[in-house]
Structures are given as structure tokens and as C-alpha cells.
Amino acid sequence: MRRLPLFVVLLATSAIAHAGDKPLYQPMPDWVKPAPAIDATKLGDDAPMVLIFDNQQRLENGRAWSYMETATRAASAEALSSIGTIKIDWQPSQGDLIVHRAQIIRGAERIDLIKSGNPLTVLRREEGMEQRVLDGRLTATMPVEGLRVGDVLDVAFSVTRRDPTLKGDVQAFAPLLLAPLRVQFARARLSWPVGSDIKWKAYADGVAAQPVVEGGYKTLTVTMPLAKQPEMPDDAPARFAKLPLLEVTSFADWAAVSKVMAPLYATDGLIAPGSSLAAEVARIKTAESDPLKRAALALQLVQDKIRYLMLGMDTGNYVPQSPTRTWELRYGDCKAKTLLLLALLHEMGIEAEPVTAHSQLGDLVPSRLPSAAAFDHVLVRATINGETLWLDGTGAGARLADIRDTPPLGYVLPLRAAGAEPVRIALHAPARPDMTLTFSYDQGAGINLPAPFSATVTMKGAVAQLVRLAKTQGSQDDFEKLVNRMIANFDKNATLVSRDFSFDEAAGTATVTATGVAYPAWDRENERWRRPLYAAQTEFSPDRARTAWKDIPVKTDAPFYVMMRTRLRLPRAGFTIDGAKTEQAVLAGHAVDRSVTQEGEWIVATDKTTTSGVEIPVADIPAERRKVAAAKANSPRAIAPADYPSSWDEIAAARRDKKLDPILAVYTRQIRDRPDDRTSYTNRAWFLERVYDRKAAIADLDKALAIEPDADTYVKRARLYAALGNDDKALADAIEANRLDPSDDDALARLANSRADRGEKTAALDLIQERIDQGDKNKADYMSFKATLQMKFGDKDGAIETIDGAIGLKPADAGLLNTRCWLKGLGNVALDTALKDCTKAIALSDNSAQVLDSRAMIYFRMGRMDEALADLDSALAIAPDMAASLYMRGVIRRHSGKTKEGDSDLAAARTLSPRIDRDYSRYGIVP
Numbered sequence: 001m002r003r004l005p006l007f008v009v010l011l012a013t014s015a016i017a018h019a020g021d022k023p024l025y026q027p028m029p030d031w032v033k034p035a036p037a038i039d040a041t042k043l044g045d046d047a048p049m050v051l052i053f054d055n056q057q058r059l060e061n062g063r064a065w066s067y068m069e070t071a072t073r074a075a076s077a078e079a080l081s082s083i084g085t086i087k088i089d090w091q092p093s094q095g096d097l098i099v100h101r102a103q104i105i106r107g108a109e110r111i112d113l114i115k116s117g118n119p120l121t122v123l124r125r126e127e128g129m130e131q132r133v134l135d136g137r138l139t140a141t142m143p144v145e146g147l148r149v150g151d152v153l154d155v156a157f158s159v160t161r162r163d164p165t166l167k168g169d170v171q172a173f174a175p176l177l178l179a180p181l182r183v184q185f186a187r188a189r190l191s192w193p194v195g196s197d198i199k200w201k202a203y204a205d206g207v208a209a210q211p212v213v214e215g216g217y218k219t220l221t222v223t224m225p226l227a228k229q230p231e232m233p234d235d236a237p238a239r240f241a242k243l244p245l246l247e248v249t250s251f252a253d254w255a256a257v258s259k260v261m262a263p264l265y266a267t268d269g270l271i272a273p274g275s276s277l278a279a280e281v282a283r284i285k286t287a288e289s290d291p292l293k294r295a296a297l298a299l300q301l302v303q304d305k306i307r308y309l310m311l312g313m314d315t316g317n318y319v320p321q322s323p324t325r326t327w328e329l330r331y332g333d334c335k336a337k338t339l340l341l342l343a344l345l346h347e348m349g350i351e352a353e354p355v356t357a358h359s360q361l362g363d364l365v366p367s368r369l370p371s372a373a374a375f376d377h378v379l380v381r382a383t384i385n386g387e388t389l390w391l392d393g394t395g396a397g398a399r400l401a402d403i404r405d406t407p408p409l410g411y412v413l414p415l416r417a418a419g420a421e422p423v424r425i426a427l428h429a430p431a432r433p434d435m436t437l438t439f440s441y442d443q444g445a446g447i448n449l450p451a452p453f454s455a456t457v458t459m460k461g462a463v464a465q466l467v468r469l470a471k472t473q474g475s476q477d478d479f480e481k482l483v484n485r486m487i488a489n490f491d492k493n494a495t496l497v498s499r500d501f502s503f504d505e506a507a508g509t510a511t512v513t514a515t516g517v518a519y520p521a522w523d524r525e526n527e528r529w530r531r532p533l534y535a536a537q538t539e540f541s542p543d544r545a546r547t548a549w550k551d552i553p554v555k556t557d558a559p560f561y562v563m564m565r566t567r568l569r570l571p572r573a574g575f576t577i578d579g580a581k582t583e584q585a586v587l588a589g590h591a592v593d594r595s596v597t598q599e600g601e602w603i604v605a606t607d608k609t610t611t612s613g614v615e616i617p618v619a620d621i622p623a624e625r626r627k628v629a630a631a632k633a634n635s636p637r638a639i640a641p642a643d644y645p646s647s648w649d650e651i652a653a654a655r656r657d658k659k660l661d662p663i664l665a666v667y668t669r670q671i672r673d674r675p676d677d678r679t680s681y682t683n684r685a686w687f688l689e690r691v692y693d694r695k696a697a698i699a700d701l702d703k704a705l706a707i708e709p710d711a712d713t714y715v716k717r718a719r720l721y722a723a724l725g726n727d728d729k730a731l732a733d734a735i736e737a738n739r740l741d742p743s744d745d746d747a748l749a750r751l752a753n754s755r756a757d758r759g760e761k762t763a764a765l766d767l768i769q770e771r772i773d774q775g776d777k778n779k780a781d782y783m784s785f786k787a788t789l790q791m792k793f794g795d796k797d798g799a800i801e802t803i804d805g806a807i808g809l810k811p812a813d814a815g816l817l818n819t820r821c822w823l824k825g826l827g828n829v830a831l832d833t834a835l836k837d838c839t840k841a842i843a844l845s846d847n848s849a850q851v852l853d854s855r856a857m858i859y860f861r862m863g864r865m866d867e868a869l870a871d872l873d874s875a876l877a878i879a880p881d882m883a884a885s886l887y888m889r890g891v892i893r894r895h896s897g898k899t900k901e902g903d904s905d906l907a908a909a910r911t912l913s914p915r916i917d918r919d920y921s922r923y924g925i926v927p
Helices: 006-011 077-083 254-265 276-287 291-305 323-329 334-347 362-367 461-473 476-488 618-633 647-656 661-673 678-690 694-707 711-723 727-740 745-757 761-774 779-792 796-809 814-827 831-844 849-862 865-878 883-895 899-912 916-921
Strands: 050-060 063-073 085-090 097-106 109-112 121-123 138-143 152-161 171-175 183-193 199-202 212-214 217-224 245-249 351-357 377-384 387-391 411-414 435-442 451-460 495-504 509-518 523-525 528-532 560-569 576-578 582-587 590-599 602-611 637-639
Touching: 050 171, 063 077, 063 097, 063 171, 085 097, 085 152, 097 138, 171 183, 183 245, 254 334, 254 351, 254 411, 276 291, 276 323, 276 334, 291 334, 291 377, 291 387, 323 334, 334 351, 334 377, 362 411, 377 411, 451 461, 451 476, 451 661, 461 476, 461 495, 461 509, 476 495, 476 509, 495 661, 509 661, 582 618, 647 899, 661 678, 678 694, 678 711, 694 711, 711 727, 711 745, 727 745, 745 761, 745 779, 761 779, 779 796, 779 814, 796 814, 814 831, 814 849, 831 849, 849 865, 849 883, 865 883, 883 899, 883 916, 899 916
Parallel strands: 050 183, 435 560
Antiparallel strands: 050 063, 063 152, 085 138, 097 109, 097 152, 121 138, 171 245, 183 217, 199 245, 212 217, 351 377, 351 411, 377 387, 435 451, 451 509, 495 509, 523 528, 528 637, 560 602, 576 637, 582 590, 590 602
16 A cells, blocks of 8 residues: 655545546635735745645545645746646546646736646656556646746646545545745645534644634634744654644544455455465465464465555555456555455465554554554554464565564554554564675785675565665666675775675575675774774664653664674784673664684674664663663774784785785776776775885876876876876876866875975965965965975975964964974974974874874984984874884984884885985985
């Protein structure tokens, strides 16, 4: 069953007996109270776009007549485009479309659009087919010729509907417009005969109106827009929602709704003896004697053999298609699938009944008025061996193991001849994983290098069917993009080179496998490398600070089950695991079962997480927060040995032992498979630069630029040329990058540096000064850059003056203070104030490594070598790959007689930054 969108409900909420498939053209009914006339001569530019939104409905004798007038101002060219075609939907099998008026209001002029007598064209195409919806609705449409900016389009029409399924009862809805929406006149007006047993309810706050008697009818009028509704926390249960809806019904109670719908699902005689459906029943009964297994096979039959197609034609909004017809056509909606499943189960002697539900607002059902329109779905409740089972024929891939799973539908209404009241589905976690993932990372080459990896993702249910459809019906490119997105949900930085798919019919599961290269993140903390070993951490930070929210419980995730195994190959012995190696806990509604083991060179972390849709009372929030915080603090992490080598030593060892080859092979395969994709080459170039093979990296960037030039790649190649001392080629690339994207900051910086490297002082400084003169938000940063260039060219006074000006713009900027400290150290000037700058920058900085490096330069200039070494050691403990600190430590160590240690530092610095000797020698610093 598909509930119609609110706008369609507004236009088509009941039907008359003599329905038609062509629009009628008639005056508006006399019970309609006209909206105030529009005086377009008095409309200013500040007038709202919506001038009239007038919905009036009359409920009488099981019929609802919905009148609608909209007057919309074409305030702009965009607005003109959006309102330039009139489109009205209606259901011809249940009612009429009656057009009363369509006109353009231009100043004092009224231009009638219905002069021709039949200006609307009827479209018979089923617009919902792409969404698997076949509802028989028609659309009357008319392009509004001559409509201009500033005009008002005024349209008034009625749609009638009578639903014979409801046996004389009637139900209707009116949308309630809310501030801050601007509208000149908006009204919802509903009326029904005095003495009718009609009930009404508004769910939004601010509706103070009460029905009054007018000419023998009770009339309820709500003026809109209503005041803006109170905000609700995102994690509030659905029953706290303030629906912008006015609801009217003649149903006495929920039992009456249950009774009127129950006959639609009577199954007696629906499966004829000797029919193909009877043969399916016999097949299942022969295969299994256990009623639970029979029910599972019946559910599998309905889910797997009948594709979903919403059927709303004729009286199909509520009336299900017959099982025989469904089996013949091999398609049906939730009504058809439910009736088929009920018929199968009843033929097998299994107790079962239909229940109707709302797919999103089931939690709200008890507070709503009783009506069939409170629901948009129907499924089966079966009882086997005293156990309640919820069986949904529109699901996918359900097997015996899943038969006890519970759908998150809140309250449902059993459909019984004797009537019934709504019942709540008691939720629990799924029996088997909705998703099982295994991610394996081979970091045998080193923890600071990319890791060849493989991923296996097994899914069940609707997701499995969607992936299967993408693989079998879509293009290979679309499938690869789907897998890329899937893996990115768990490892957003992975680069995939292969993707495969398989489907297990017996298990109803789809499995996706992928291989590639990933970049596991190891963080530096307390001089050790550390990596988290959990798949995901439970987050719990509900906001209940507002007084109005103090009694609202926290909604947790619907039933779901994920199992994730992470395998991490280590490069050497000595790694340890910190934190809890095992954990079984319920954290904010998430049941977590975690184990971490170390098996030789592999660490294996297994996380099982289930949810069951529980609510957390406000009183329990503080305790849950404490539990979640404690679990986070004790989360497992892998810790590298204290003597783990530096990245340059790690790379040298990996190259020597040929451990780089498997990583390089992944990038090479990507190039083989996608030789015309420039990113294949830029990816490998990134890796080659990371392992200091700069010439090979340049060769790959050459190929990428041959495929598609772009500024970023030219900047990268220019940087590599500069590192290798080829200043001419570096400049040429920087010029081209700046030409392709003059606004790119990196391209500008590279060009300025390239000109500076060639001694082109004026050209370099003019580039930066032009950006400074633009005065944008980055002005201070460009001034800092200019000061660095001035110091490089020996203009000490100019450099200090420029950086002083930058700090004047941003006095508390740690980066600028650090730059001033650094420049004073390079220039060997104002060392006493330089120390103050560095000390202040350290206090303001989140990462003090660069500032410690700068302060070490000041101590070096002062001759305080022990303090300089202490700062350099501290900086390198935070950032071991900082070439500047390695170089200065090497210089100091050599000057202190520690030649071997100094040479080791200098070699590392030169590996990281091949021209570092040149950079420091211009300031008189040499080993």
C-alpha cells in the first residue's frame, strides 16, 4: 500500500459515483467561501510569492470534495519557470477533476485561460513506473502562455473522491502551513453536516479554532500560517513529532477501521485445487513438516518470486490483487504480497492475520484519529508454537534464520472481522548480521607506508538485492562506483583496483570483494605510534538541556546487526595492544561484543554490534554518557615499539628487502586496468614521491598531464623538479599551473618560490604583493609569505616589518608568531623578543613541533646548544619527519663532536629535503 503524498491528498481526498477521465469545467460550488480578491496593482516587490493558498473540503455521505485555490506571483525569472505549467493529479476511477478558474492577473487586467473550453491536456502516462508505482492517476496539464515576471497565476479547482472500500466512512487531511513561510492569505476550511459523527484533530501547536455551525454544517476554519513549531531534538521518538496536518475522520474507533479492512484479506477459496499455486503449497509441505520452516519457505517464495509494484488503480489503494493474479503476473504491492502470503500460510494450516502499519510514523498511531489513511503498509503476523512472527512479503532475502526478526514499525493494527486495537511490535536485534565485513591490511613494509588491502562485505536483505541488481543490470562502471562508495563508508581513503561480486541463493546474501591499497592511520602520541583497533565507536551526546525537552527519551537505532573483522599485518615484533582486548557491553542501546587478539605478525580485531531500537529515558542519560566515555577511554589500540625506526629508515629497509614491490604492484595494476585515467598515474606518483623516487614520480606526472592537464598536477611536478634542483623546469610548471588557475593559492606560492629560487626577487615579491593588496581574509598569511621571501633575499628589516604588520592584523595567531620567531632566528636579529614570540606561540598552538624547531634556532643563535638540542628532540618526538629539525640537530651534533649521530641526522634531512643545505647556507648555517 502506498500512502499518497500530502499534496495529492490535498487535491484528491474522496470520490463521486460518476467519475470521469476528463476534466470538467464548472463554477465553484456554492458552499465554498471565496478568498479575498487580489489587487495586483498594490503588490510591491516585497509581496510574498504565495498570495493565496485556500483549501476547503466538505465531507458528506461518504464523499469528500476538496476545493483548492492557489495564487502565485511570478516574482522572478526563476519563479516564472517554476509556476509556468499547471499540473493537477486526480484518480478518475474514484472521482472527478473540476476546473473552476485559471487566470493571469496583470495589474487590473484578468486574462482568462479557459476561454477555449478545454485548455488542459490529460497525460495518461504512469509517472510512477520508475518508482514501481502503478496507480491509475491522471495528470491534467497546461503550459501558461504569456505569463510574465510580475504576473499572478490564479488557479481554482476541485477534486472529488469516494472510496467504496471504506463502506460509507470518510477521511480527509489538510496541510497546515507554518511560519516562517510567507503567504498573503492561507486557510484550511473543513465542513460536514450537523449530526455527522465526524472527529477532527490538529497535530501542530497553535490551532485554537473550533467548529461553528453555518447553514446546517459544522465548519472548522484554520488561518495560516501557524506559528513556527517548537524544535525537537533529532533523536526524539516519532510520537513527539508535531505533524503539520489537520485530520478528519468518521471512523468511530480503531476497531471500526480494523473491521472495514479485514474482509479484503479473507483467503477462503483463493487458492484453487490443482492450480499452480496449489502446487507450490504442496511442494513446500512435502519439503518440510515443521510449520516454522514451511512459513520461512512461503515467505521466501513471496519475496523472491514476486517483484514489487505498487498497484493503486481503481479501488487498488486499499484492495489487494488476488493471489492467482499476483502469481500470474509475478508482481504485486504490499497488499498483494500480504494476501498471497496469507493464502499460502492458511493452506498449510498456519495461524496468520494481516496487520496494517505506517512505515515511518508507527510510533504516532495511538495518538492519531482512527482512519485507514493512518497506515501505508500491510504485512502478516503469524503465530507458530505460541510464538509471534512478523512476516513482510515486500522484504528481500529473508531465510529461516531471519524469521524471528522484528520490523521497526511501532504500532500496527490487526485486521479482524471482530475489530482490533493497535498493538506495538516488541523489537529485538536481528538473528544474523545484516552486514559482515572483513578488512585485511598488509603493513609488512612499514606502518608509515600504504598497505595492500582486501575487503569482503557480505550483505542480506534489501541491500543485498540492490547490489545484485546493480551488478546484473547496471554497467560495470556503475557497479565499480557503487563498490567504491560502499568501501569508503568504512575506509574513506582506500584506492580500489579490483572489485567482484557473488550471490548465495541458499543464504540470500550478496558478497562484494575488493582489493587495493589503503592508508591506515597511525598517530604519534607520547613518542610512540598508535592505531585504533575498533571498527567504530558508539557516540552518545543527546541534548536535553531545554526545559521543553526534559521528558523526551532518546531514540536509538532500529534493529541492525553488523560484524566487522579487521586484520592488520605488522612489520616486525614488539608491537603491543593497549586498552580492553575484550568487551561485552550495552552502550547507548548498542550491544557491543569486541575481541582483539595478536596472532604472530597479525592483529585481529572483531567487532559485533547490534541495535534493537530501545529508548533511553532521560533519567538514564548521565549514566549512559559515563559508560560510553569509559568505553572510549579503554578502547583497544596497537602500539609500535619505542625503538620503531624513522620513516626514512623504514623506507630504506623496505626497499632493501623488496617490501615496496607489493605496494607498487597495486598502483601498477590500477594503471594497467585504467591506462586512460589520469588519477592512476597521480596515485602512483604520490607513492613514488613518498619513497623518495622523485624521478619516477615525475615520469608518472608527465603521463597524467598528457591525459588531462590541471593546475594541481603542474604544482606537484614543479615541487619535484625544485627538489631535484631543476629550477628552470620547476618555473615552467609553476607558470603553467598559475595560468590554468590564477586563483589557486598553491599555484601562486609555487610560482613565487620558483622565481625566488632563480633569484628573481622583484617578480617573486610582486606576485605576493598583488594578493596582499587584494585585502581578502588571507592577507595576513600572504604578508607572512612575503616576509619569508624578504628574509631569503637578505632584507632582514623589511622581513621583520612585514611580519609585524601581519601580526597586527592577527595578534593571537600562533602561526604568525612562530614565523616571526623563525625569521628573527634566521636573520640572527632581536633574539630576546624572538624567544617571547616562540613561547607565546607554543601556548597558542595545538601542535608545537614547528614552534619548538623555531625556538631551537633562537637558542642556536644564542649559543645555548643544550637548550636548542632539547627543543629539537622534543620537536622530533612529535614530528619525526621534520627535515628542518633533523638538519639543525645534525649541525649541532657535529659541532659538538658527535659526528656519527650528526651525519645520520643530516642524511635523513637531505633525504627528506634534497636542497636543505642550500636553504640553510644562505643564513650562514653549515654542518
